[in-house]
Amino acid sequence: MTTTVDKAGSVVGQPMRRKEDARLVTGQTLWTDNVALPGAVHMAVLRSPMAHARITRIDVTAARQRPGVVAAYTGADLADSWSSLPMAWTVSPDQKTPPHMPLATDKARYVGDGLAVVLATDPYAAADALEAIDVDLEPLPAVVDIHQALADGTPLVHDDIPNNRCFTFRLDNGDFEATRARADVVVRRRFYNQRLIPNAMEPRAIAVAPTSPTGQVTVWSATQVPHFVRIFLALNTGVPEHQIRVIAPDVGGGFGSKLDIYAEEIIAFVVARKLGKPVKWTESRSENYQATIHGRDVVQDVEITATSDGRVLGLKVDLTADMGGYLQLLTPCIPLLGRYMYPGIYKFEAHTLTCQGVFTNKTPTDAYRGAGRPEATFVIERIMDELAAELSMDPIELRRRNWIKHEEFPYETVAGLTYDSGNYEAATARALDLFRYDELRREQAERRERGDVVQLGLGTSTYTEMCGLAPSRWLGEQGYAAGGWETATVRMLATGRVEVVTGTSPHGQGHETTFAQIAADTLGVSYDDVDVIHGDTLTAPFGLDTYGSRSLAVGGVAVQMAAQKVVEKARTLAAHLIEVDPGDLEFQAGAFQVKGVPDTQKSIQEIAFGAFAAHSLPDGMQPVLTADHIVDPETFSYPHGTHLCAAEVDTETGMVKIRSYVAVDDVGKVVNPMIVDGQVHGGVAQGIAQALFEEAVYDEDGNLITGTMVDYLVPAAVDLPAFVTDRTETPATTNPLGVKGVGEAGTIASTPAVVNAVVDAVRQFGISDVQMPCTPERVWRAIQQRGADGGPAPQGTIAYGGPQTATTAGGAQ
Amino acid sequence: MVRINVTVDGVRHQDEVEPRLLLVHYLRNRLGLVGTPVGCDTSNCGACTVLVDNRSAKSCSLLAVHADGTEITTVQGLANGEWHPIQKAFHESHALQCGYCTPGMMMAAIDLLNEDPDPSEDEIRHGLEGNLCRCTGYQNIVQAVRNAALAMGTAEPERAEVKP
Numbered sequence: 001m002t003t004t005v006d007k008a009g010s011v012v013g014q015p016m017r018r019k020e021d022a023r024l025v026t027g028q029t030l031w032t033d034n035v036a037l038p039g040a041v042h043m044a045v046l047r048s049p050m051a052h053a054r055i056t057r058i059d060v061t062a063a064r065q066r067p068g069v070v071a072a073y074t075g076a077d078l079a080d081s082w083s084s085l086p087m088a089w090t091v092s093p094d095q096k097t098p099p100h101m102p103l104a105t106d107k108a109r110y111v112g113d114g115l116a117v118v119l120a121t122d123p124y125a126a127a128d129a130l131e132a133i134d135v136d137l138e139p140l141p142a143v144v145d146i147h148q149a150l151a152d153g154t155p156l157v158h159d160d161i162p163n164n165r166c167f168t169f170r171l172d173n174g175d176f177e178a179t180r181a182r183a184d185v186v187v188r189r190r191f192y193n194q195r196l197i198p199n200a201m202e203p204r205a206i207a208v209a210p211t212s213p214t215g216q217v218t219v220w221s222a223t224q225v226p227h228f229v230r231i232f233l234a235l236n237t238g239v240p241e242h243q244i245r246v247i248a249p250d251v252g253g254g255f256g257s258k259l260d261i262y263a264e265e266i267i268a269f270v271v272a273r274k275l276g277k278p279v280k281w282t283e284s285r286s287e288n289y290q291a292t293i294h295g296r297d298v299v300q301d302v303e304i305t306a307t308s309d310g311r312v313l314g315l316k317v318d319l320t321a322d323m324g325g326y327l328q329l330l331t332p333c334i335p336l337l338g339r340y341m342y343p344g345i346y347k348f349e350a351h352t353l354t355c356q357g358v359f360t361n362k363t364p365t366d367a368y369r370g371a372g373r374p375e376a377t378f379v380i381e382r383i384m385d386e387l388a389a390e391l392s393m394d395p396i397e398l399r400r401r402n403w404i405k406h407e408e409f410p411y412e413t414v415a416g417l418t419y420d421s422g423n424y425e426a427a428t429a430r431a432l433d434l435f436r437y438d439e440l441r442r443e444q445a446e447r448r449e450r451g452d453v454v455q456l457g458l459g460t461s462t463y464t465e466m467c468g469l470a471p472s473r474w475l476g477e478q479g480y481a482a483g484g485w486e487t488a489t490v491r492m493l494a495t496g497r498v499e500v501v502t503g504t505s506p507h508g509q510g511h512e513t514t515f516a517q518i519a520a521d522t523l524g525v526s527y528d529d530v531d532v533i534h535g536d537t538l539t540a541p542f543g544l545d546t547y548g549s550r551s552l553a554v555g556g557v558a559v560q561m562a563a564q565k566v567v568e569k570a571r572t573l574a575a576h577l578i579e580v581d582p583g584d585l586e587f588q589a590g591a592f593q594v595k596g597v598p599d600t601q602k603s604i605q606e607i608a609f610g611a612f613a614a615h616s617l618p619d620g621m622q623p624v625l626t627a628d629h630i631v632d633p634e635t636f637s638y639p640h641g642t643h644l645c646a647a648e649v650d651t652e653t654g655m656v657k658i659r660s661y662v663a664v665d666d667v668g669k670v671v672n673p674m675i676v677d678g679q680v681h682g683g684v685a686q687g688i689a690q691a692l693f694e695e696a697v698y699d700e701d702g703n704l705i706t707g708t709m710v711d712y713l714v715p716a717a718v719d720l721p722a723f724v725t726d727r728t729e730t731p732a733t734t735n736p737l738g739v740k741g742v743g744e745a746g747t748i749a750s751t752p753a754v755v756n757a758v759v760d761a762v763r764q765f766g767i768s769d770v771q772m773p774c775t776p777e778r779v780w781r782a783i784q785q786r787g788a789d790g791g792p793a794p795q796g797t798i799a800y801g802g803p804q805t806a807t808t809a810g811g812a813q
Numbered sequence: 814m815v816r817i818n819v820t821v822d823g824v825r826h827q828d829e830v831e832p833r834l835l836l837v838h839y840l841r842n843r844l845g846l847v848g849t850p851v852g853c854d855t856s857n858c859g860a861c862t863v864l865v866d867n868r869s870a871k872s873c874s875l876l877a878v879h880a881d882g883t884e885i886t887t888v889q890g891l892a893n894g895e896w897h898p899i900q901k902a903f904h905e906s907h908a909l910q911c912g913y914c915t916p917g918m919m920m921a922a923i924d925l926l927n928e929d930p931d932p933s934e935d936e937i938r939h940g941l942e943g944n945l946c947r948c949t950g951y952q953n954i955v956q957a958v959r960n961a962a963l964a965m966g967t968a969e970p971e972r973a974e975v976k977p
Contacts, residue, residue: 017904024912025900025919027848027888034847123842124833201852201860201913201947252850252913253947285853508911508948674907678949682910685950709857709945717938717951746950 011517011527015674019512019531023250030249032205032222037278040207041070043268044126045281046116046133047290048108051144051361051702052155053137055108055115063118063132068125071275072118072133075103081270085326086232086261088481089333095167095357098158100326102263102270108137109157109325110362111704112290114263119271119279142361142702146299146322149358157325157359166323166357167332171339173414174350176305179314183305187387193375194772195297195322195696197289197706198368199714200507202252204292205282206265208272214538216245217273221265224254225545226505228329228482230537232261233269248535251507255686256367257292258507259547260329264291286708294696295368297322298335298375304383310393312402314350315414317342317379323357324364330371331364332357333480337372340415344380345424345464345640346402348414361702367547369686370744373465374751381461381752382769389763395460395756396428396437403462410733417466419638420733423666424462427728431642431664434724440646440660448764456659457647457761461753464640467741468553472632483632484550487542488558490519490566491626494612496605498523498530500563503543504555505535509679509743511551514671515559518737522563523604524590542630549639549741552671557735558631565627570607573625576618577610578602637732637740641665643684643749647757651765654780656692656758658721665745666728669738673727676742680725683746689715690747691754693773713773817881821846822890830877836870837861839877840887848889849916852945859944862917863887869924871917871943888916891923898964899923899957908957910948918944922958930967932958 023029060072085100103114116133120126141155148154149164157164180186207220217239223229226248234241251258264281272279283291301318321335335355343351370377384402388395404411406423413419432438437458444456469475472483487503500519504511516530523530533539546555567587574592575582578600585592593601607625610616614623646659663680670676693713697705706712713719731738751772758774759767766786770778814829821844830839840846840863851873852860861872864886891897899919902908909915918941925932925940932940937958938951946954962968 015907018907020912021904021909024909024915025888025896025903026892027846027916029848029850029912031847031850031913033850034841036845036847123838124831199947201858201911201945202850203852251911253911255947282851285855285858510910678907678910678953681950681952682948683950686947708855709853710855714857714945714947716943716945717941717955720938720951722934722952722955723950 010521012521012671014672016513016517016527016672018510019516020510031202031252032207032220032249033282035207035220035249037207037209037280040278040280041119041121041275042123042126043271043279043281044118044123044130045114045264046130046135048104048111048113048115048137050108050137050139051111051142052140052157053108054140055104055106056138057134057136058116059134060116062134063129066125066129066132068120068122069129070119070121071271072116072129073271074116075101075105078103078270079105081237081274082266083236085263085266086236086329087327087331089330090479091332091336092167092169095332096161097327098161102266111702112363113325117267117271119275144360144362144698144700144702146320146358146360149360150356157361161359164359166327166359169336169355171353173352173416174314176314176316176350176352179305179350183313184308185306185387185390186303187383187390188303189383189386189769191300191302191379191382192771193296193298193300193378195365196295196368196690196694197696197712198255198257198292198295200253200255200257203283203285203288204258204262204264206268207278207280208268209278210272210276214245216243217269219244219246219269220249221246222251222258223248224251224258224505224507224547226535226537227503227543227545229261229265233266236266237270246537248505254507255369256295256371256547259367260293289707289712290363290704293328293366294324294363295365296375297365300375300379302379302383304387306387308391310391310398310401312346312348315343315348317353319353319355321355321357322362322365323359324362325359326364328364328366331366334365334367334372335375338376340417341373341376341466342380343414344377345404345462347404351414362698369683369747371548373744374687374748377461377463377465377748378752381463382755385460385756385759386768389768396432399460399462418635419464420635421730422464422638422640423728423730424640427640427664427666428462428642430726430728431644431662434664434726435644435660435662437644453652454648454650455761457649457757457759459645459647459753459755459757459760461643461749461756463643463749464638465744465748466636467549467639468633468637469548469550470636471634482544484544484554485630485632486544486555486558487540487628487630488555488562489626489628490559490562492566492605492608494609496529496608498525500530500532500559501540502532502534502555502559503540503545504551505543505545506551507546509546509551510672510675514552514675515556517671518556518559519563522560523567524587525605549743552739553637553735553741554631554633556671556739557737558629560737561631562627562629565629566625567604569627570604570625572618573611573621574602574607577616633735635734637668637734639665639667639740639742639745641745641749643753645753645757647754647761649758649761649779651783654776654778654783656774656779658688658754660724661721662724663746663749664726664728665742666730667742667745668732668740669729670727671739677725679742680746681723683744684723684750685715685720687747687750688720688754691751691772691774693719695773815878817878819880820884822887832876832878834877835873836875836877836880837872840872846887846889849887850913852913857945858914859921860914860917862920862944864920864924867927869921888919891919899961902957902961902964906953906957906960908949908953914944914946918946918954922961925958926962926965926967931962931969
């Protein structure tokens with residue numbers, strides 16, 4: 001079923017069919033919930049039904065008497081076995097990091113906060129026994145609205161953290177106030193990047209075997225970060241790191257939600273060791289909605305200053321970000337991961353940003369696909385369309401006047417990042433062509449002219465993002481606790497087959513395929529002869545796992561470098577065996593030969609056997625062909641692209657239909673175009689979902705109203721269009737593969753393109769924003785409330801888009 | 814406890830089950846057929862879709878006792894010496910990324926093709942409405958179902974490519 005390519009042919013750049021698929025399409029996958037451990041007991045977690053409550057009593061005695069129950073514990077019972085869950089990124093000196101115990105003992109701080117656990121021989125028995133736990137909760141007023149949370153007199157989520165303020169962050173580049181003073185136009189908006197639920201299709205799951213033939217406690221976890229889990233299990237529980245093995249087997253999607261250390265991982269680990277029995281836990285979907293991190297949830301006040309001929313000057317962004325009830329692994333840094341990306345691809349003189357982190361009685365937020373960069377891109381790409389409307393200028397033309405030109409790279413942005421490469425002109429030209437932009441603009445005008453019930457809107461997003469997390473030194477400067485390097489081992493076995501071991505940990509991205517392509521090309525062997533091993537701290541003791549579009553740009557480069565080391569060692573051995581100087585050999589298509597003398601040819605796979613047999617090695621050479629390499633990148637990569645969306649808005653129902661969607665991305669060199677297209681499709685789908693469908697909604701008591709898949713609209717096939725994808729290819733100059741990363745691009749780009757299209761369709765009614773998700777009800781209300789007099793929607797209504805355009809004296813009308 | 818007789822992937826089973834036992838838990842935990850995963854608890858996601866007497870059914874929404882006397886096919890029973898055309902098409906069209914929805918998506922697609930051997934893109938999108946995928950944006954899934962229909966010789970080639 002695999003695609004076989006002649007070993008002389010290059011496979012990098014080819015749409016190689018995936019090595020992963022064979023087990024996935026036949027149902028032979030090892031999901032964590034499929035791990036069968038003899039004698040395992042099943043864990044169930046009692047969760048708080050209240051958003052904010054003082055815990056006055058928890059009694060698990062009756063639960064222990066239930067049939068099949070092996071044990072039941074409260075947080076107090078296990079308090080000596082663990083410590084606070086980790087938070088690894090401190091964003092400012094004033095940041096407050098409250099204790100976050102795996103099971104709450106003092107207060108419950110969100111609906112879903114864990115209070116107690118039951119272990120039983122059967123998952124049904126464990127769930128039943130939860131009902132027998134006696135809990136007294138004293139309800140407290142829930143803190144739900146983030147602005148209210150900051151007000152004096154509001155109840156405190158954490159009793160010792162005043163005003164529920166987690167941190168205040170400020171970044172100043174250039175003099176924004178000066179740009180405002182000389183600007184012809186100032187446009188202000190309030191955007192709300194709503195709270196989202198990541199919805200990896202595989203819920204989280206954990207299996208722990210307290211003993212094993214290696215002497216290690218073995219943990220299987222549906223995680224993106226097995227190496228993080230190992231380190232933090234050790235730090236949290238005091239069990240030495242070398243006595244813990246963590247395996248991320250097949251993992252069914254993550255999107256950031258599995259880039260975390262969760263309470264259940266600690267609890268299952270501690271309880272398995274305490275009981276001396278394997279423990280399994282798998283969350284239900286509804287449990288996932290409460291107990292797995294959410295994404296986004298940032299109120300964004302933005303102000304852009306510009307000249308009347310459409311030159312942008314300054315950008316001011318004030319963020320208020322909802323942390324939820326606790327800080328998870330990266331919670332405070334997420335709204336700030338995009339801090340340098342707000343200026344986008346444009347040449348600003350000044351950029352100022354503030355961010356307040358706020359505690360509320362909601363599920364903690366953390367990384368969700370793009371993590372801070374979608375929020376930043378949404379702001380800049382939405383406000384550019386608003387500025388274009390203010391200037392009565394085509395939004396593409398406004399962008400063209402302000403973006404960095406291809407000949408200006410490398411370019412240091414106002415935010416202090418140096419973009420190494422890019423060609424915004426080329427990507428945009430290609431996208432406009434595929435989209436038939438001018439034709440659609442004509443149709444839009446015609447529909448407006450005749451007052452068509454269905455109006456057409458065109459939305460643009462010319463995005464960039466920073467990928468390839470990340471240079472360790474930079475991460476250290478930013479307050480992150482770890483580095484951003486990545487490891488690879490390439491070993492040629494006796495039979496000439498190749499094992500590639502990576503410290504990254506895929507969960508759908510296809511590393512087994514793309515990393516094999518890289519190794520096969522570098523070694524000149526067949527793609528079929530290479531297999532990639534990942535996701536196990538025993539096989540890759542060091543690794544920093546998969547998130548932030550880093551795997552290829554960091555881990556893939558490590559694979560290439562390790563494979564090159566193998567080639568160099570093989571060259572030395574080949575020269576020794578052929579009895580020539582290494583410099584006299586050429587290496588082509590997996591074989592060494594004396595330049596111009598084909599009958600001296602020895603394949604690298606023959607050399608591998610020679611290195612294994614070790615009968616004749618040069619002095620000082622160690623047997624076997626194997627090499628390790630660790631890459632610590634010097635800087636980021638910057639994918640970019642132009643996404644265009646045409647949306648039809650039914651003005652009678654408010655229904656939005658995406659008529660066409662074009663994505664032209666520049667992700668640098670492409671290892672596997674089939675996989676890149678797939679990443680773009682899925683990313684765009686998630687970005688559209690934010691624009692049109694999804695929102696995690698809490699009521700005033702802090703109950704998650706969208707608490708099941710019935711209530712939260714994860715789009716199905718029928719909700720989404722087919723996408724037109726294409727690429728331009730401007731290689732990254734910052735890594736030898738020339739790659740940039742693609743995992744998050746679609747999500748980052750698409751949300752503003754869609755909302756820009758929706759607003760463009762209804763702007764004629766005096767509407768300058770529709771809050772996401774742009775549901776039929778919101779669009780309809782916006783049209784109803786503004787259509788009459790063209791005035792702004794009143795504050796407090798669902799169509800309210802925040803403070804509206806303020807045009808300074810002399811500004812364009 | 815209730816006695817059930819059920820044939821799963823060609824193997825006959827006779828078991829005593831709790832009346833409340835969900836079919837998917839019977840398949841996974843009693844028979845060890847863990848190729849059928851569980852993705853939600855509200856019958857929305859379709860990851861657990863199997864064929865019951867040749868019609869697709871969400872096995873989280875049936876009790877094991879409902880399956881008494883039926884013949885069930887799971888993803889693990891699809892290949893017969895070689896992969897089923899839908900398995901080949903999903904692989905060739907890159908219709909899966911993490912693969913968690915794939916078993917259910919393929920079983921739903923087989924039922925769809927049984928009902929309509931030559932579905933249009935729109936009919937496929939509607940036909941798979943009960944199955945959620947978070948990775949692919951569905952485009953390659955729709956293409957894979959078209960390709961499977963072509964490979965099975967039941968579809969008109971001119972509608973082959975999924976076009977925006």
